[in-house]
Amino acid sequence: MASVAEDRPIGPLPDVPGQRYVSVYALHAGSVFLPDREVFDDSLDTDTGSKVPSFAFLIQHGQRGKLLFDLGLRKHGMGYPPAWNETLQTFTVDCPHDIVDILNGGDVAPSSINTIVYSHLHFDHVGDLSPFPSAELVALPRYPDSLWQEFPPHQKVRYIQFEDNVPPSRVVAPLGSFDRGLDFYGDGSLYLLDAPGHFPAISAPLLARENYDELDIARKTVDRLKAMHAVDNVVVILAHEKERLDEMPLFPTALDDWAVEEAQRKRG
Numbered sequence: 001m002a003s004v005a006e007d008r009p010i011g012p013l014p015d016v017p018g019q020r021y022v023s024v025y026a027l028h029a030g031s032v033f034l035p036d037r038e039v040f041d042d043s044l045d046t047d048t049g050s051k052v053p054s055f056a057f058l059i060q061h062g063q064r065g066k067l068l069f070d071l072g073l074r075k076h077g078m079g080y081p082p083a084w085n086e087t088l089q090t091f092t093v094d095c096p097h098d099i100v101d102i103l104n105g106g107d108v109a110p111s112s113i114n115t116i117v118y119s120h121l122h123f124d125h126v127g128d129l130s131p132f133p134s135a136e137l138v139a140l141p142r143y144p145d146s147l148w149q150e151f152p153p154h155q156k157v158r159y160i161q162f163e164d165n166v167p168p169s170r171v172v173a174p175l176g177s178f179d180r181g182l183d184f185y186g187d188g189s190l191y192l193l194d195a196p197g198h199f200p201a202i203s204a205p206l207l208a209r210e211n212y213d214e215l216d217i218a219r220k221t222v223d224r225l226k227a228m229h230a231v232d233n234v235v236v237i238l239a240h241e242k243e244r245l246d247e248m249p250l251f252p253t254a255l256d257d258w259a260v261e262e263a264q265r266k267r268g
């Protein structure tokens with residue numbers, strides 16, 4: 001059992017008879033140079049950093065089809081709104097193969113994706129929506145001052161709220177160490193967790209105030225992630241966790257079997 005500070009204790013996540021599952025695939029949709037000063041509060045005066053992947057995830061549900069969680073980077077870092085130019089120079093995009101190239105390499109047509117979920121609206125996660133005209137975009141109505149405000153014409157967008165239960169089947173309830181999880185398909189197979197504050201690394205001892213509007217909230221989210229990581233049947237994969245490049249299989253191989261083995265390794 002793990003616990004989050006003053007919060008309720010948490011146990012294993014639901015894994016009941018008749019439990020529905022999705023298959024999950026990790027896609028390495030480009031890399032960026034992540035300066036340490038953007039991440040760690042004790043590195044504000046340094047020029048050090050590291051090249052990190054930007055992972056996106058394909059989620060396959062038996063009845064509900066294919067969903068992409070984030071789209072990674074745009075190919076060669078081209079085509080972003082001009083407002084991102086300064087940021088792009090800092091983060092040095094390396095993306096010879098974008099998510100469409102990767103999907104095509106695994107014989108998944110972009111037109112077969114029916115849902116795209118954006119974790120947040122930063123350039124290294126939003127990619128390019130235009131190859132997915134038939135997909136509904138699911139996003140949070142946060143970041144009112146986002147540099148990324150324009151979606152393609154006719155883009156279907158559904159904003160989700162963690163504050164309200166949206167009928168008929170999208171139920172918000174605590175899950176693991178998080179207070180608000182949205183049961184996306186209504187069958188317990190996929191939850192979106194409310195993880196505010198922006199968080200790059202679960203092991204970060206300090207979080208640089210340069211990169212977080214809500215530093216205290218970000219720290220709390222990191223605590224929740226660490227608590228989730230400590231749960232027996234949970235495997236946490238972070239969007240920029242470069243160590244995972246050598247540890248986990250990438251699309252077109254599913255993470256499913258690997259995740260079961262990884263959970264067993266954690267238990268020792």
Ligand SMILES: [Zn+2]
Nearest residue numbers: 122124125239
């Ligand atoms: Zn990012």
